[in-house]
Amino acid sequence: MSASDPRTSDRPVLPALPPHGQIRRLTLNGAAGTVGRCRDHTRQALHDWGWLPTGDPDQQARADDVLLVVSELVTNACRHAGGPEQLIVQATERSLRIDVLDGLATPPQPRLPHSPGRIGGHGLHTVALLASRWGSTPQGEGLGKTVWAEFDVPAA
Structure with missing residues (x-):
């Protein structure tokens, strides 16, 4: 690749973000294809923020990890919480955060004991x-929760 190739890895990972970062929201209504829509929404944000396309295999792997985590969080909301209400993707110079909001106040619990040979139950693991970090936050007054995951942005 040449120095003018936009896929080179020497450019900043998130080159065009304002100092406070940027947020993308996708409101969901339980329609078919929710997981795919959320992945597409996140993929477009990663393109707009300079994560993709990339010639750097580590950066590509990190973007793939983000998309897999989106799939897992949205699938869990579909299976266990009546479906997600909103996906929020937020980027700053230092981190990328995924929030999946749903209407069930019960926090997610990884299946324990975890058995890699068992079918299903691996999403939260x-x-x-x-x-880099994940958790859940109640939305208040039993109105649901936000399940979130954060990724540290690799150095450019």
Whole structure:
């Protein structure tokens, strides 16, 4: 690749963000294809913020991790919380955060004991392995929760 190739890895990972970062929201209504819509929404944000496309295999792997975590969090909301209400993707120079809001106040619990050979029940374990941090926050007064995952932005 030449120095003028936009896929080179020597450019900033998030080159065009304002100092306070940027937020993308996708309001969801339980329609079919929710997981795919959320992945597409996140992929477009990653393109707009300079994560993709990339010639750097580590940066590509990190973007793939982000998309997999989106899939896992949205799938969990579909299976266990009546479906997600909103996806929020927020980027700053230092981190990328994924928020999935749903209407169930009960916090997610990884299936324990975790058994890699068992079918199903690996979503939150996968999120914990791929994300820098994850958790859930109540929305208040039993109105649901936000399940979130954060990724540290690699140095350019």
